[in-house]
Amino acid sequence: xDTRDIxxxxxxxxxxxxxxxxxxxxxxxxxxQVECGVSNPLAADPIPHFSWQGAESYRSAALDExxxxxxxxxxxxxxxTSGVGLFxxxxxxxxxxxxxxxxxxxxxxxxxxxxxxxxxxxxxxxxPDRWVPHITIAIDPLDDRSVACILRKVSFLTFDWxxxxxxxxxxxxxxxASLASELITYLRERKRYRFGG
Amino acid sequence: LDFVVYxxxxxxDGAHAGNVAALRRELEDRCAYRGIxxxxxxxxxxxxxxxxxxxxxxxxxxxxxxxHLVFPIQTAGxxxxxxxxxxxxxxxxxxxxxxGIHQLLWDKILPCSLGANLDYAPSAWxxxxxxxxxxxxxxxxxxxxxxxxxxxxxxxxxxxxxVLLENPWESTxxxxxxxxxxxxxxxxxxxxx
Numbered sequence: 001x002d003t004r005d006i007x008x009x010x011x012x013x014x015x016x017x018x019x020x021x022x023x024x025x026x027x028x029x030x031x032x033q034v035e036c037g038v039s040n041p042l043a044a045d046p047i048p049h050f051s052w053q054g055a056e057s058y059r060s061a062a063l064d065e066x067x068x069x070x071x072x073x074x075x076x077x078x079x080x081t082s083g084v085g086l087f088x089x090x091x092x093x094x095x096x097x098x099x100x101x102x103x104x105x106x107x108x109x110x111x112x113x114x115x116x117x118x119x120x121x122x123x124x125x126x127x128p129d130r131w132v133p134h135i136t137i138a139i140d141p142l143d144d145r146s147v148a149c150i151l152r153k154v155s156f157l158t159f160d161w162x163x164x165x166x167x168x169x170x171x172x173x174x175x176x177a178s179l180a181s182e183l184i185t186y187l188r189e190r191k192r193y194r195f196g197g
Numbered sequence: 198l199d200f201v202v203y204x205x206x207x208x209x210d211g212a213h214a215g216n217v218a219a220l221r222r223e224l225e226d227r228c229a230y231r232g233i234x235x236x237x238x239x240x241x242x243x244x245x246x247x248x249x250x251x252x253x254x255x256x257x258x259x260x261x262x263x264x265h266l267v268f269p270i271q272t273a274g275x276x277x278x279x280x281x282x283x284x285x286x287x288x289x290x291x292x293x294x295x296x297g298i299h300q301l302l303w304d305k306i307l308p309c310s311l312g313a314n315l316d317y318a319p320s321a322w323x324x325x326x327x328x329x330x331x332x333x334x335x336x337x338x339x340x341x342x343x344x345x346x347x348x349x350x351x352x353x354x355x356x357x358x359x360v361l362l363e364n365p366w367e368s369t370x371x372x373x374x375x376x377x378x379x380x381x382x383x384x385x386x387x388x389x390x
Contacts, residue, residue, distance in 0.1 A: 082323045085276045085288055086342075089349040097276060100291040101320045109293070129292040132273050147346060148339035155283045155338055 012055075012171045013067065013111065016189060017048040017135065021161050025096075028137050028154070036149035038138060047171065047189055050098060050135050052111050053126040055119035064191070066114045067168050070107075071193035076166035077103045081159040084151070085134060092142055094150055095134035096159055104133060104165070111168075168193045202247060203373070204362040205258075205306065206240040209326065210355040214239045217287070217326055220345075224285075224329055228340035231332030236370045237362055241270070241289055241326050243302050247312030255374070257305045258359055261298075262376035267357040270295055272350050275342075276325060283333045285341060287350055289324035299324075330366065 017025055025048035032038040080099045087093040098104070109128040116122060124130065138150050169192045209217060217239035224230050276288040289295070300319050307313055315321060329341060361374040 080321065083276060083278045085274060086346055087274045088346050089274075089351075090347070092346055097288070097323070099321055099323060100296075102296075105291065105293070105296065129294075130271070130273075130290060132288065132290060144339075144343055147342065151277075151342055152335050152338055155277055155279050155333070156281065156335065158280045 013052045013115070014047075014049040014169050014171050015052070015165050015167060016169050016192070017050075017163060019164075021163055022048040024161070025135060025137065031153060032138055032146075032150050035153070036146045038142065038146050038150070048135065049169070049171070050133055051126070052108055052168065053115065053119070054123040056121035058115070058120065059118045062118050063115060063170075066118065067111075067170070067193050070111060070114060071168050072196040074107060074195045076164060076195045078162040079104050079133070079165055081135075081161040081163065083159055084137075084154050085132070087132075092140045092147065093134075093136055094138040094142075094147070094154075095136050096154075096161075098133040098135070098163070100131070100133055107165075108133070166195050201363055202245060202365075203249065204240075204242045204365045205244045205246075205302070206242040206360050206362055206365070207356045208358055208360055209239045209241075210357070213352055213354045216352070217328070221328055223344065224341050227344060228337055230329045230337065230341060236368070237365050237372070239326055240360065240362070240365075241324050242317065242365075243299055243359075244306060244310070244317045245314040246310040249306070249311065250309040253309040254306060257309065258302075258361075258374075258376055261301060261305060262359055262378055264379075265298065266379045267355055268294060268298075268378075269353045270324075270356055272326070272352045272354065274350050275328075275345050276323070278323075282331060283338070284327065284331070285329040285333070285345075286325035286327045287352075289326065291322070291324060295324065 016022070079101060082097040082099045085095050085097040087095070105128070108131060112126070112128050125132075137154070138146075142150075170190045172188050172190045208214065221239075271290045271292070272287045273290045274288055276286050278284040278286070296319065299322060303317075303319055316323075328345075333341070357378050357380065359376045359378070360372055363369070363371045363373050
């Protein structure tokens, strides 16, 4: 691998939630902050999105070419939400689940196959046989009171969203959003690849 | 005629069925939830319908069971079907192998089904193991979730059967039929007819 080509900042390949569903997620984050005392979730995850994969770094020029080509060959489709999920254990994640339907699973598998050689330390939770597509709405550190508050809010809502999937985006880690969140990585969208098909 | 709903499902392996049963008891005892499924062993459902063309259905399932080996499924934490009546379950990861079997079953069984529930169609399926099916309110929600959220639910569960359940959520629940998959674990887990 040509190390001159490696980006140390690429964090994830994602689809950003634009429009009403992005606003819904931002509203939830705001609500959690105000009503549940969750500290600055916007800084932890400022871009409503779901991730296709993540890695410590990528060969960025090669990645650009592969993702560009795959996006151009893919027709936009929609994916439906499936309620709320929790990755439980020592590191809690609360999310809105997505149905892993055939277009989503197929595209994810193709992306994985075509980019795995370009990633340094890929996150294996994104392997096609482990991937649980999701939109993160809260992450640790969360105390029990905050978790209960968040879940009391979302458990009785209906999430029947049909989310348009019409692009890939590369998200990089960036500087902290503010002094108050200096320990939390700030995410920044770097490039978007529109689907063609 | 009595109304019957059928669930075409798979029971969990013994160890994990025991874990789920214990978890359900704990939720019931500590949080006083209703709607804890009890009379039918822990399972996950591939398809639900009001009836089937029985000779065609039985032959199709027998053929599929005979040609498939025991395979693993993975759980990945806790899920909730949200809304007016939230339900709590363990999430099952949709792997390529699991999806392959589900698609095959759907293709072969749907044509001989009546009143199939489209929530189980491949485009909508959320495979899961139910923990609490009813009785969750804003007041008692936290109890169950506090009990669950710091535990690891990354289980690998062995699946060696298909079952046909009658009215799985009712007091009249019953097991109508059971089929065994081939007992060997497949190195080539992709055997699909």
